Amino acid sequence: MTEVKMKLNGETRSASVPPETTLLKMLRESFNLTGAKLGCDVGDCGACTVLVDGMSVNACLMLANQVDGREVLTIEGLATVEYLHPVQEAFETFASLQCGFCGPGVIMSAKALLDENPDPTIPEIRDALSGNLCRCTGYTKMIEAIQDAARILRAKEHA
Numbered sequence: 828m829t830e831v832k833m834k835l836n837g838e839t840r841s842a843s844v845p846p847e848t849t850l851l852k853m854l855r856e857s858f859n860l861t862g863a864k865l866g867c868d869v870g871d872c873g874a875c876t877v878l879v880d881g882m883s884v885n886a887c888l889m890l891a892n893q894v895d896g897r898e899v900l901t902i903e904g905l906a907t908v909e910y911l912h913p914v915q916e917a918f919e920t921f922a923s924l925q926c927g928f929c930g931p932g933v934i935m936s937a938k939a940l941l942d943e944n945p946d947p948t949i950p951e952i953r954d955a956l957s958g959n960l961c962r963c964t965g966y967t968k969m970i971e972a973i974q975d976a977a978r979i980l981r982a983k984e985h986a
């Protein structure tokens with residue numbers, strides 16, 4: 828077994844897992860964080876996207892022990908009961924999702940983009956979502972929501 832200690836959604840957490848365990852499996856099975864989804868399991872769909880040290884990664888492709896000593900943020904760490912992240916609010920306002928399976932991964936990719944680039948162009952948003960497959964929506968409402976969230980975040984920054 829391998830001991831993995833990390834900052835997970837703002838709290839120091841640890842788990843003891845077999846060395847071949849992926850980050851996705853550890854999040855879902857050791858911590859019951861089931862927001863990141865198991866889609867393709869080979870890095871193609873982005874349903875498992877989480878942030879490691881602020882960078883979006885496919886959790887199905889990382890081993891759990893690769894996040895030892897690092898910061899991991901999942902969709903569960905974005906919101907509290909009283910607070911939704913502006914990207915989440917905008918996805919709700921714009922009705923950006925249909926079945927929702929891709930949603931946690933798309934939202935985490937959008938957060939990583941806006942943390943890095945507060946005023947992205949549409950091609951930059953498309954590029955940021957290029958690893959997230961959505962079979963339902965055609966992406967247009969997601970892009971509108973991400974632009975809106977970007978406007979809100981910039982306004983907050985300058986308030």
Ligand code: FES
Nearest residue numbers: 866867868873887
């Ligand atoms: Fe990880 Fe599809 S489940 S990329």
Ligand code: FES
Nearest residue numbers: 925929961962963
């Ligand atoms: Fe169904 Fe994206 S909303 S896969």
